[in-house]
Amino acid sequence: MSYVIAICHQKGGVAKTTTTLGLGAAFVERGVETLVVDLDPQANLTFNIGLEPGNAPFSAAEILTGEAAPARAAVESSLPGMDIIPSNASMLDIGRRMYQMPNYEFLLRRALEDTAMAEYAVVLLDCPPSVGPLTINALTAADLLIIPTQCEYYSIQALPDMFELVNVIRDRTNPPLTYRLLVTMFDGRGKFHATMLEQLRGYFKDGLLHTTIGFDTKLREAQAAGSPITIHAPLSRGASQYRQLAEELSPYVSAKSHVQTA
Ligand SMILES: Nc1ncnc2c1ncn2[C@@H]1O[C@H](COP(=O)(O)OP(=O)(O)OP(=O)(O)O)[C@@H](O)[C@H]1O
Numbered sequence: 634m635s636y637v638i639a640i641c642h643q644k645g646g647v648a649k650t651t652t653t654l655g656l657g658a659a660f661v662e663r664g665v666e667t668l669v670v671d672l673d674p675q676a677n678l679t680f681n682i683g684l685e686p687g688n689a690p691f692s693a694a695e696i697l698t699g700e701a702a703p704a705r706a707a708v709e710s711s712l713p714g715m716d717i718i719p720s721n722a723s724m725l726d727i728g729r730r731m732y733q734m735p736n737y738e739f740l741l742r743r744a745l746e747d748t749a750m751a752e753y754a755v756v757l758l759d760c761p762p763s764v765g766p767l768t769i770n771a772l773t774a775a776d777l778l779i780i781p782t783q784c785e786y787y788s789i790q791a792l793p794d795m796f797e798l799v800n801v802i803r804d805r806t807n808p809p810l811t812y813r814l815l816v817t818m819f820d821g822r823g824k825f826h827a828t829m830l831e832q833l834r835g836y837f838k839d840g841l842l843h844t845t846i847g848f849d850t851k852l853r854e855a856q857a858a859g860s861p862i863t864i865h866a867p868l869s870r871g872a873s874q875y876r877q878l879a880e881e882l883s884p885y886v887s888a889k890s891h892v893q894t895a
């Protein structure tokens with residue numbers, strides 16, 4: 634089975650989508666077959682990989698309702714080795730439709746258990762900036778939750794709500810869920826971010842990933858160009874930091890495949 638990573642924070646604009654794409658592209662460079670899933674009705678990930686949301690025959694909505702098997706909904710992205718299950722307009726009311734389905738929290742988990750999904754070593758789930766049924770499905774399906782956060786007051790202030798959500802998910806649908814914080818858009822020029830980072834590290838210790846993603850306008854340009862950072866600006870700081878993140882997470886991925894082959 635694949636190693637499933639949900640990238641989630643109810644706070645908007647903290648680099649969830651940028652991290653999904655940057656990390657996915659960095660895994661692909663390491664030869665890891667990767668699937669990214671756009672669970673956000675805003676469809677930013679779908680746009681950012683250069684796809685027109687309306688063009689794909691299926692979206693994540695149809696794999697949740699069971700109308701399409703995930704292997705049918707997955708399409709090749711512009712990056713060989715990375716497939717995407719896109720988002721489109723049918724995602725807008727999927728939350729409401731899901732609530733009416735029995736055990737709706739497990740719909741994504743069951744879909745990803747499809748044997749055809751085993752070809753992907755890693756599945757990355759890009760979540761919307763809200764705590765609704767899509768996010769609950771992602772956290773129920775995930776082995777690891779990455780919570781991207783800026784070293785900014787409002788981003789950090791929203792963390793306790795995320796931890797509360799993790800506790801609810803562990804209690805009800807996914808007891809082994811692990812989480813790690815990832816600092817994004819770090820600006821090392823002043824003292825403010827450095828001080829916040831030091832406090833986060835002191836408090837969360839190994840719960841905070843060692844890799845930090847710095848502020849890099851190349852990541853913005855890559856988004857506008859519809860291309861992953863490793864292709865758009867392979868020598869940029871953003872590309873090398875997402876490579877470092879993939880390296881840091883590789884033992885997590887191999888630990889799962891070793892357990893399954895043992
Ligand atoms: N390290 C970075 N340096 C500079 N800009 C960045 C960085 N990471 C992300 N951005 C920019 O910040 C903005 C928000 O990023 P992104 O869309 O990835 O956030 P998000 O958490 O997915 O947002 P939403 O909550 O709306 O889904 C985008 O314009 C993106 O290009």
Ligand SMILES: [Mg+2]
Nearest residue numbers: 649650673677
């Ligand atoms: Mg996003």
